[in-house]
Amino acid sequence: MNSITDTGLLPLWQGESPLRCIGRHEETPDSATFVLASDQPVRFAYRPGQFILVNVEIDGKKHCRAYSLCSSPSRPDKLAITVKRVPGGLVSNWLLDHLQPGQLVAAGAPAGEFYLQTEAVPQEVVLLSSGCGITPMLSMSQWLLDNGGRTTIRFIHSARDLENVIFREELLSLASRYENFHLELVLSRGGPNPSRLTQARLAELVPNVQGAQAYLCGPQEYMDQSADWLQQMGFPADQIFKEDFSPAAAQSCAVTDAYFQLEVPKFGKNTTISEGETLLDALEREGLPIIGACRTGVCGACKCKVTSGQVTSTSESSLTPDEIAAGYVLACSTRAKSDLSVEL
Numbered sequence: 192m193n194s195i196t197d198t199g200l201l202p203l204w205q206g207e208s209p210l211r212c213i214g215r216h217e218e219t220p221d222s223a224t225f226v227l228a229s230d231q232p233v234r235f236a237y238r239p240g241q242f243i244l245v246n247v248e249i250d251g252k253k254h255c256r257a258y259s260l261c262s263s264p265s266r267p268d269k270l271a272i273t274v275k276r277v278p279g280g281l282v283s284n285w286l287l288d289h290l291q292p293g294q295l296v297a298a299g300a301p302a303g304e305f306y307l308q309t310e311a312v313p314q315e316v317v318l319l320s321s322g323c324g325i326t327p328m329l330s331m332s333q334w335l336l337d338n339g340g341r342t343t344i345r346f347i348h349s350a351r352d353l354e355n356v357i358f359r360e361e362l363l364s365l366a367s368r369y370e371n372f373h374l375e376l377v378l379s380r381g382g383p384n385p386s387r388l389t390q391a392r393l394a395e396l397v398p399n400v401q402g403a404q405a406y407l408c409g410p411q412e413y414m415d416q417s418a419d420w421l422q423q424m425g426f427p428a429d430q431i432f433k434e435d436f437s438p439a440a441a442q443s444c445a446v447t448d449a450y451f452q453l454e455v456p457k458f459g460k461n462t463t464i465s466e467g468e469t470l471l472d473a474l475e476r477e478g479l480p481i482i483g484a485c486r487t488g489v490c491g492a493c494k495c496k497v498t499s500g501q502v503t504s505t506s507e508s509s510l511t512p513d514e515i516a517a518g519y520v521l522a523c524s525t526r527a528k529s530d531l532s533v534e535l
Contacts, residue, residue: 503526
């Protein structure tokens with residue numbers, strides 16, 4: 192079977208069955224790529240740049256985290272995620288220490304609002320990433336190249352040194368095989384000319400901004416600075432797309448020491464929640480079944496309904512207008528302003 196073209200008649204996988212790890216590749220000393228597939232004949236449909244939620248059980252407790260896909264939907268027979276070890280990273284570190292080929296892992300269907308605009312691909316796409324923000328950029332690049340277009344891809348990645356460039360060999364291979372794939376590795380240490388990305392260097396690397404799109408993924412400061420430089424270079428703000436897994440913005444109002452009643456009638460729970468505590472933290476503290484994945488108001492896994500009471504929310508990014516009107520909130524980005532009643 193040709194994995195790129197012959198899976199269209201297979202049923203769509205939507206997270207109803209676990210995935211089996213069929214491959215593991217060590218990318219850097221502290222990161223690895225896991226290739227995942229279903230035991231059943233299925234196809235995976237998603238947009239380049241989206242993520243999946245991975246669910247694991249650690250010490251008898253279930254945990255869920257969001258991981259960007261580095262695989263391309265143009266190859267719909269499998270998924271791949273890349274995981275980087277981080278200090279205190281419970282799920283990421285567990286995956287790196289335990290997940291091996293042959294083992295099963297539970298996951299949710301691909302989702303997310305950061306993805307390549309595949310309906311009308313421009314003549315030039317600029318991909319700016321730092322650290323593990325490189326993951327969705329590989330997905331976008333592979334989709335563009337697999338679909339045979341002549342879109343110019345400017346892949347600009349910042350890392351500490353060459354050893355810490357995730358997908359290093361694959362990127363170098365793409366650059367050697369495709370004339371329209373332009374790779375620039377900006378290394379802050381090592382190499383002949385250690386440096387960091389500057390506005391002047393970015394302008395040299397991206398000489399054409401007319402009709403181009405830019406996609407940014409990395410630390411918030413990196414994305415904000417890069418977006419500012421791009422706009423100064425003439426990029427329209429609506430053609431700059433950013434992945435946002437940073438913590439939701441702090442409340443503009445002062446947080447007091449007030450406490451409120453929190454009721455979850457379906458589970459017979461009646462507890463307290465402080466004004467400075469997120470609804471997700473309070474629900475998790477009580478052992479209630481809610482998923483905290485990205486914990487930044489992006490993935491939508493912690494959606495729940497406030498049936499009475501007042502709240503403030505710093506993110507509604509994955510909610511529809513109808514859901515917002517009906518009282519749905521993202522628990523990780525919501526705080527109480529009065530007594531609350533919540534449906535899960």
